[in-house]
Amino acid sequence: MLWFLFGGNILLVITLYMFLAERKNKWRPSSFIMNAIMTPVTLFALCTGFLFTYMHPGFLIETSIAAAVLGLSCGLLFGSLFDFDSAMTGACNGLMAGIMAPMLGEMAGRAPLFLVFTQLLFYILLYYFRFGARLS
Numbered sequence: 001m002l003w004f005l006f007g008g009n010i011l012l013v014i015t016l017y018m019f020l021a022e023r024k025n026k027w028r029p030s031s032f033i034m035n036a037i038m039t040p041v042t043l044f045a046l047c048t049g050f051l052f053t054y055m056h057p058g059f060l061i062e063t064s065i066a067a068a069v070l071g072l073s074c075g076l077l078f079g080s081l082f083d084f085d086s087a088m089t090g091a092c093n094g095l096m097a098g099i100m101a102p103m104l105g106e107m108a109g110r111a112p113l114f115l116v117f118t119q120l121l122f123y124i125l126l127y128y129f130r131f132g133a134r135l136s
Contacts (some may be wrong), residue, residue, distance in 0.1 A: 006117060012126050013044050017077060019130055024081050036129060037086050039077050041094040043122045045071025049101020050115050057110060058070040071098030123125050 008053035020036055056063055071094030079090030108114045 001050050002055050006048065009044060009047055009051075009119075009122065013040060013074060013122070016040055016126055016130055017081075020078070020081055029081050033082055033086065034089070037075070037082070037090045038093050040129065041071060041075040041090050042097045043118070043125060044074050045094045045097035046101045046104075047118050047122050049098055050105045050118055053102045053105035054110055054115060060102055060106060064099050067101050068095050068098035071095055083099055 017044050045067055048070050049063065052067055053060075053061035073094070075090030075092070075094030076087050077090075079087030105114070
């Protein structure tokens with residue numbers, strides 16, 4: 001079940017990336033660009049770290065490295081849509097969230113409610129970026 005959530009998260013991130021790549025020249029305000037870079041990347045790294053913590057309890061270092069690498073790559077992917085500074089911002093946010101997520105998951109005691117909350121938050125915010133974002 002957790003692998004399906006992980007695969008669904010990757011699929012949603014890829015579809016959001018394709019949507020933003022199609023329309024990247026239409027967004028002018030830098031505040032929306034920074035939110036589009038930082039929010040999905042941070043939430044993807046957090047959800048990935050939590051899912052890895054639930055799938056592999058006791059392997060804190062390995063799950064931290066895997067979540068950090070996935071968050072870093074997602075941040076570079078989203079940030080590269082705009083410019084080098086955006087890529088570095090996305091990479092740093094993904095790296096930090098990926099490193100911290102397994103530790104936070106362990107501190108929460110691998111509570112299922114915490115995992116459900118972060119997954120719902122991830123889905124709602126990606127839904128907003130896909131369907132609620134207004135073009136300027």
